[in-house]
Amino acid sequence: MGVVIPLEENKNKQASVKPLVDLTKSGMQRVNQLILSKAGSDVEMIPEVANHLISSGGKRLRPMLTLAAAELCGYVGENHIRLAAAVEFMHTATLLHDDVVDESAMRRGKSTARMIWGNQASVLVGDFLLGQAFKMMVEAGSMDALDVLATAATVIAEGEVMQLSAAKNMETTEDDYLAVIRAKTAALFAAAAEVGPIVAGESKAVRNALKSYGMNLGLAFQLVDDVLDYGGTTAELGKNTGDDFREGKITLPVILAYRRGSAEERAFWKRAIEEGQSSDENLAIALGLIKKYGSLADTITRARHYGTIARDALAPLPDTPLKDALLEVIDFCIERVS
């Protein structure tokens, strides 16, 4: 089960991303300008499709990690801006391709690009943004940063294919699932944080500290996301919940409920996930089973475990407001579920 350390004991204040937002504000303004300019093209459809997603109110957590990690290491210059924008483009390209792969209709409360401009434009504009991301990395001029981000691009794609191969297979283990989210989500968090110290010319030890912070933050983030898809700890479905169930996606709440369930309950999960019997009635049954076996609470416990690793990864670094802000983001990512 892993050792569980409650991060929020003796703390009344709600953790927030605001300190990180405030401390990276001036850098993020430059990142946002760069993002808008590099999403431009004489081919009209490209900025249309790109800006639909870019302006849809994502938190831009990943580029903020890059800026914070670089500035934490005392970096002054422009290259972390370029790398942060590149990281966000990699993320945006992934989302465009993901929505095609998952046949998703909605993202962040808006129609997906593929519903408006079609799968074709989503695939190609994703490719365009990936190309632009690599051009910005070249402009940043660090071969090490390029290596880290190119590797992340490969690993993300591997994670997505792994997820595809595991899709609708109820025998997926927690370890299989962890390998998927480590690759498809956490690898980009890790790379985003690692390129900060790289551009600042920091030691391998500091690089590894921030990489480990990013990796484990990413795991916690994705685990909590998967809990939120089942309505959070209240396990009550809102309008943006239940998507994973309807898409037959196997996440940890489902894996735990399945493995802890009776033979009869396991047969239900197989019908629901493997055979696609994902009616609202079945979603209600699924939610009942998830509650019965405490799968959401235990998934959050797992998230806290990774959150603690992320916190410890930063321990050797000097205490500064930026470090505090990065630590608070761990709690924020976990607390947003409650």
Added chain:
Amino acid sequence: MGVVIPLEENKNKQASVKPLVDLTKSGMQRVNQLILSKAGSDVEMIPEVANHLISSGGKRLRPMLTLAAAELCGYVGENHIRLAAAVEFMHTATLLHDDVVDESAMRRGKSTARMIWGNQASVLVGDFLLGQAFKMMVEAGSMDALDVLATAATVIAEGEVMQLSAAKNMETTEDDYLAVIRAKTAALFAAAAEVGPIVAGESKAVRNALKSYGMNLGLAFQLVDDVLDYGGTTAELGKNTGDDFREGKITLPVILAYRRGSAEERAFWKRAIEEGQSSDENLAIALGLIKKYGSLADTITRARHYGTIARDALAPLPDTPLKDALLEVIDFCIERVS
């Protein structure tokens, strides 16, 4: 109409790609090994999908250009091998995504990956190969080569979106069409050739010579491809022809026939291309119109025009067997139509 210089006058020998194949043979063996090893992954589906296309008997013209261009400039080392493999992966990734975008069922006489493993796997394995391509560029260690290839990746995607925007629009001009093929096809030929002198540390003048050679060879190559899709100069359809017509793709043979046609004939083209009335009967009518207006012969004339530019681009370089082989490839690309 452009100046037309018949390249093949006073020449009986059929131009061939064989001298280039022979001169790059030992390098291409290393490229092919690297391709196989970098298409590997613990995620089983990735090498399956990748090797389906990789082993499907493409000519590997683009990586041969990289090797030839580097060796022409006296390069000895391993980095041109890495860049050549990266170029081929970029090409393979593009084909995987293209087949999804075009909803193609067949490529090189085999079922496309999307017909066997689905659109999802094709999109994601394409992304994986693109990531691997950038990793190999990083290993090659040249920021200039990375810049050229990252730019090409962006331009290719722009060209594909341009083509999508122009799709099924019979008012597409020859200039529009040229802009599309310059971006989606010729840009990668140009980049493949340009990274050779870059890795060899050559002057800007030599870089530009090989880039121009690649660009214009790419244009000629695509023009001839578009002629071949209508059965070549005989304008008789074989089993692999007529695909562009059925997909409503607007290529130069169609543009010329449309613009030179009567009002009635233009109405036919609009029904066939814009409204998708692409029955075999209509394909036969289309072919009749293409013959009537000499569209195939004139498209080949255009290809010769670009072939001549490619030839002149290499003129300042010293005469060597490799240069001769590169020049013969121009003729080969054009002659394969007759």
